[in-house]
Amino acid sequence: MSIGNSPEDDRPSDDRLDRLADESPAGDRQADNRPSIGRVLQQARIDAGLTVDEVSTSTRVRIPIVHAIEQDDFSRCGGDVYARGHIRTLARAVGIDPAPLIAQYDEGHGGHPPQPTPAAPLFEAERIRSEPRRPNWTAAMVAAIVAVIGFVGFTAFSGGDDGDGSKSVAEGSTPASSKPAEKPKPNKPADPKPDPSDSAIAGVPRDKVTVKVDAADGRSWISAKDHNGRTLFDGVLEEGQAKTFQDKQKIDLVLGDAGAIELYVNGKHVENEFEPGQVERLTYTKGDPEVG
Numbered sequence: 001m002s003i004g005n006s007p008e009d010d011r012p013s014d015d016r017l018d019r020l021a022d023e024s025p026a027g028d029r030q031a032d033n034r035p036s037i038g039r040v041l042q043q044a045r046i047d048a049g050l051t052v053d054e055v056s057t058s059t060r061v062r063i064p065i066v067h068a069i070e071q072d073d074f075s076r077c078g079g080d081v082y083a084r085g086h087i088r089t090l091a092r093a094v095g096i097d098p099a100p101l102i103a104q105y106d107e108g109h110g111g112h113p114p115q116p117t118p119a120a121p122l123f124e125a126e127r128i129r130s131e132p133r134r135p136n137w138t139a140a141m142v143a144a145i146v147a148v149i150g151f152v153g154f155t156a157f158s159g160g161d162d163g164d165g166s167k168s169v170a171e172g173s174t175p176a177s178s179k180p181a182e183k184p185k186p187n188k189p190a191d192p193k194p195d196p197s198d199s200a201i202a203g204v205p206r207d208k209v210t211v212k213v214d215a216a217d218g219r220s221w222i223s224a225k226d227h228n229g230r231t232l233f234d235g236v237l238e239e240g241q242a243k244t245f246q247d248k249q250k251i252d253l254v255l256g257d258a259g260a261i262e263l264y265v266n267g268k269h270v271e272n273e274f275e276p277g278q279v280e281r282l283t284y285t286k287g288d289p290e291v292g
Contacts (some may be wrong), residue, residue, distance in 0.1 A: 037101050038072035044094040059089045085279035204267040209286045211251045212264040214242040221256035253282045265289050
């Protein structure tokens with residue numbers, strides 16, 4: 001994403017990168033004389049005519065973290081996953097390619113991204129889903145047997161009068177006890193089926209907050225906590241996987257790649273405009289969302 005200028009105008013030129021490398025202290029230089037990640041992001045922001053406050057507002061990265069990253073201090077990011085997400089988000093905001101900066105970060109922090117954190121077994125989202133009611137086959141079998149016995153008994157009873165009854169009918173006489181055929185009753189119009197979204201909302205408990213996280217567009221690391229701060233899930237959702245979380249007061253979420261996630265809160269789909277790779281912190285309660 002570029003603010004005010006095109007990515008080509010905001011991207012630092014090779015001459016500027018060489019100048020940054022010559023002016024940076026020895027402690028800030030890389031082994032191959034490249035300018036540091038923070039210096040590149042800071043210079044690109046200045047060239048784009050943006051302040052730290054403007055970058056923080058557009059990216060939702062807090063101001064102290066933006067300052068720290070521009071000083072090559074990644075300790076406030078909360079880990080390598082967050083650091084990469086912040087670098088990618090800030091680079092796009094100032095109009096430069098984030099890939100070289102992320103590669104440079106990996107070279108200086110172990111060379112490879114960390115392995116996905118195993119899912120915490122404290123909470124299985126599937127357990128909160130109500131199990132579908134199984135059909136009562138015993139009752140159905142009993143009802144079928146009773147119906148068969150009744151039909152056989154009625155047939156046997158009616159068959160005993162076939163001698164005289166059939167003859168009188170054949171001769172055209174009408175039994176006195178015969179009743180006129182009942183007129184067919186008009187079919188009542190079927191009740192309209194409820195809207196699928198209304199059914200989904202009705203199935204969600206109103207005294208709790210229910211959040212479904214669906215990795216519909218790609219894999220993403222997520223963290224979920226209840227109102228007491230207890231971790232419900234901390235791990236990676238592969239593309240196509242989904243988790244549902246429930247608490248009586250609120251659910252706190254951290255999404256490592258918010259652009260790959262679809263959210264459903266209290267049975268309603270939450271529209272979002274998150275960019276791919278954007279780190280997002282969210283909190284939902286029983287009254288959310290107001291408009292879904």
